[in-house]
Amino acid sequence: xxxxxxxxxxxxxxxxxxxxxxxxxxxxxxxxxxxxxxxxxxxxxxxxxxxxxxxxxxxxxxxxxxxxxxxxxxxxxxxxxxxxxxxxxxxxxxxxxxxxxxxxxxxxxxxxxxxxxxxxxxxxxxxxxxxxxxxxxxxxxxxxxxxxxxxxxxxxxxxxxxxxxxxxxxxxxxxxxxxxxxxxxxxxxxxxxxxxxxxxxxxxxxxxxxxxxxxxxxxxxxxxxxxxxxxxxxxxxxxxxxxxxxxxxxxxxxxxxxxxxxx
Numbered sequence: 001x002x003x004x005x006x007x008x009x010x011x012x013x014x015x016x017x018x019x020x021x022x023x024x025x026x027x028x029x030x031x032x033x034x035x036x037x038x039x040x041x042x043x044x045x046x047x048x049x050x051x052x053x054x055x056x057x058x059x060x061x062x063x064x065x066x067x068x069x070x071x072x073x074x075x076x077x078x079x080x081x082x083x084x085x086x087x088x089x090x091x092x093x094x095x096x097x098x099x100x101x102x103x104x105x106x107x108x109x110x111x112x113x114x115x116x117x118x119x120x121x122x123x124x125x126x127x128x129x130x131x132x133x134x135x136x137x138x139x140x141x142x143x144x145x146x147x148x149x150x151x152x153x154x155x156x157x158x159x160x161x162x163x164x165x166x167x168x169x170x171x172x173x174x175x176x177x178x179x180x181x182x183x184x185x186x187x188x189x190x191x192x193x194x195x196x197x198x199x200x201x202x203x204x205x206x207x208x209x210x211x212x213x214x215x216x217x218x219x220x221x222x223x224x225x226x227x228x229x230x231x232x233x234x235x236x237x238x239x240x241x242x243x244x245x246x247x248x249x250x251x252x253x254x255x256x257x258x259x260x261x262x263x
Contacts, residue, residue: 004029009076009083011063011120012090014041016189017139020209021087021216026053033080034058035072036090063090063116064108073123082131086124088117088161089139094153095197106153113157118164125177134177137216138165142183142228145237147248149255150201162226169225180219183237184212184229201258 008025012018014036022032026049034049036042039060049056057080061072077083091113094105121136128134143151144158162181169179188206212229219227228234240247 002028003085006030006085007033007080007083008085008087009033009035009080009120009124010087010089011035011117012139013045013058014038015045017184017187017209017212018087018089019045020213021089022056023048023052024213024217025085026050026056029053030085031080032056033076033083035061035063035076037062063120064112066111066115066119069116069119070123073120077124077127082127083124084128084131084133085135085137086120087137087139088120090116091139091157092154093151093197095150095200096153097150098152101153109153110157110160113154114160114164117161121168125172128177129175132176135180135220136165136168136177137180137182138162139212140165140181140183142185142233142237145183146233146240147251148201149251166225178223179225180216181226182212182216182219182229183226183233185233187212187229201255 003025006025006029008022008030010018010022010025010032013022013034018036022034022045026032029052031053032049033056034042034046035058037060042058042060046056046058059072059076061068063069063072092109094101094109096105117138125134125136138161140162141155141158143155144162147155162183165179165181172179184207186200186206188208207230215227215229228237
């Protein structure tokens with residue numbers, strides 16, 4: 001995948017998948033713009049990126065401040081010299097049973113995971129079209145396709161960004177802008193250790209962020225809309241689509257057993 005000369009904006013770039021993608025892009029010749037809240041962590045990632053791409057830069061920005069997102073997108077586009085690769089990666093989890101969720105929690109997850117990347121996208125797509133080049137990568141989740149119990153608020157935001165991406169891909173099909181979605185499973189990032197979340201019920205091994213990087217580079221090369229990490233999750237999603245009732249019943253049985261074993 002030739003990223004030489006690209007100008008990429010990566011959100012949630014201070015750690016995990018965002019940091020790994022930013023560094024991989026920089027290693028391949030892209031000028032990378034990093035955005036996240038934690039300035040000290042961003043600075044560490046930026047230093048690694050600038051070893052390969054000296055003009056890379058960073059912005060400490062809270063993307064959950066929705067009124068500030070569009071002005072930030074426009075400023076970042078100007079200062080980076082014209083963004084042609086947008087990676088919407090910033091997000092927060094919320095593992096909580098529906099009966100325990102508060103509306104404030106739902107609103108907070110929706111703001112960062114869905115409304116913020118949509119505002120970034122809407123601000124940058126017209127500029128990409130005017131320049132005749134663009135690629136949008138939305139980091140979704142297998143939760144968007146597999147509806148895991150205990151993650152309704154989080155999964156709904158990922159389903160929303162996935163469906164928005166599908167519609168956008170159709171509308172932009174005949175333009176120079178390509179749209180992509182990545183559905184990671186359990187990746188070894190801070191996302192699964194943040195306070196204020198119920199324990200993760202699924203007993204699966206965490207994959208390193210590098211597997212997402214490899215999948216994304218392959219996805220770009222093939223110009224494929226969606227990819228799952230690990231790839232076998234696609235079989236589960238296909239099974240759900242062909243027999244939703246059976247999938248829900250099986251998930252409910254698994255959920256009862258998992259809750260019982262974790263009690």
